[in-house]
Amino acid sequence: MAPERISDAEHAVMEVLWQRAPLTATEVAEALADAREWSLQTVKTLLSRLTNKGAVSYDQDGRRYLYSPILAREDYVGDESRRLVDRLFGGRAAPLIAHLAEQQKFTAEDLAEIERLIGELKS
Amino acid sequence: MAPERISDAEHAVMEVLWQRAPLTATEVAEALADAREWSLQTVKTLLSRLTNKGAVSYDQDGRRYLYSPILAREDYVGDESRRLVDRLFGGRAAPLIAHLAEQQKFTAEDLAEIERLIGELKS
DNA sequence: GGATTACGACTACGGGTGTAATCGATTCGA
DNA sequence: TCGAATCGATTACACCCGTAGTCGTAATCC
Known part of the structure; x- marks a missing residue:
């Protein structure tokens, strides 16, 4: 189903x-x-x-x-996020981030946190 | 309206x-x-x-x-992205990125591009 | 123990959405 | 010239959604 x-x-x-x-x-x-x-x-x-x-x-x-x-929040959030990325950004997340960035959605802490995340992913 | x-x-x-x-x-x-x-x-x-x-x-x-x-794509995409971030991540984009990072593996190019974006934003 | 309250189940109803069919007018092809 | 194709406009219709009201029943209050 x-x-x-x-x-x-x-x-x-x-x-x-x-x-x-x-x-x-x-x-x-x-x-x-x-x-x-x-x-x-x-x-x-x-x-x-x-x-x-x-x-x-x-x-x-x-x-x-x-x-x-029953539905886990992570699953819901994951599905909704993927839907958006698929519909609007051809399934690629980087353009979404670029878009959010342009809208000045990021605080200094956000930037730090994202940098940290990226660092983790690269290692 | x-x-x-x-x-x-x-x-x-x-x-x-x-x-x-x-x-x-x-x-x-x-x-x-x-x-x-x-x-x-x-x-x-x-x-x-x-x-x-x-x-x-x-x-x-x-x-x-x-x-x-008439509606510009950027406006639409911006509105939809903001809606999602507001509804699911309390309006903060960093958690969205963290989520995307966990579930849909970024490619090396994605990571590079995001890093570049972050670099730009910090300067 | 009868009236009120509180519960879940069922019903309601206007507006949006997906997915068309039909209609009246016009134009095009033979 | 006259039927066929095509256009936008109007209508259709089932299902979802927001937002409840009502119903039958069971518990509770006096």
Whole structure:
């Protein structure tokens, strides 16, 4: 099966679960309250869709569910990053970095860290 | 106005126009024939939607339109890249690079190019 | 123990998207 | 000249997405 895509709103829910799990639907909604103005029902719908997509699972706790992520954040981030690099930069990462660089996205620490990374990769 | 998002399929059409423009709908469809199995009508629909979104314009040439991009590729690529960095890496690019480094091995040339870029930025 | 609350399941609904078919007008080919 | 091809415009339609409301049921409060 092609891995089902996770929408933007669903992703926000995943971020909560990646940070702390298992959680009830209500707890997820509370964690999101600052960032998004969603009703509890909306969060429950998103959790249900994520469950159908196989991205989260739940354990029953009495009458409630305790949700946990199945999809690992690294896998998700990796897939999304690769998608972007493939779509926009012909699969090569260097042009992406060049592009980010031009937009002055890098702080001095960023530059230092990237240099360190490059050094590691070369050895 | 919030800049209208461009969908995946629409983006494929934009890539054609960014490469060569102006083009008729038929020419765009021909250019896409290798990559996607779209009917001519599908391409025309996408061109029409892109026009409505303000991403492409056309000049009338007799009974046909000659389409050209309005949205610049750099702007699109910049927006999409920033979106990803914001959503997945808290707005910082270094972690993205670290991630790319871990999973899709950079070639020696990539490393050299990145190093060169970093050098430029530091000076 | 009856009313309220809280849960997950199901339903809803407008807008976007992928993927066209159809329509009305025009032009082109024979 | 008249049917065929072609153009953009309009319409279609199923599925996804954002954003809930409602329903049936089970627990809880008084």
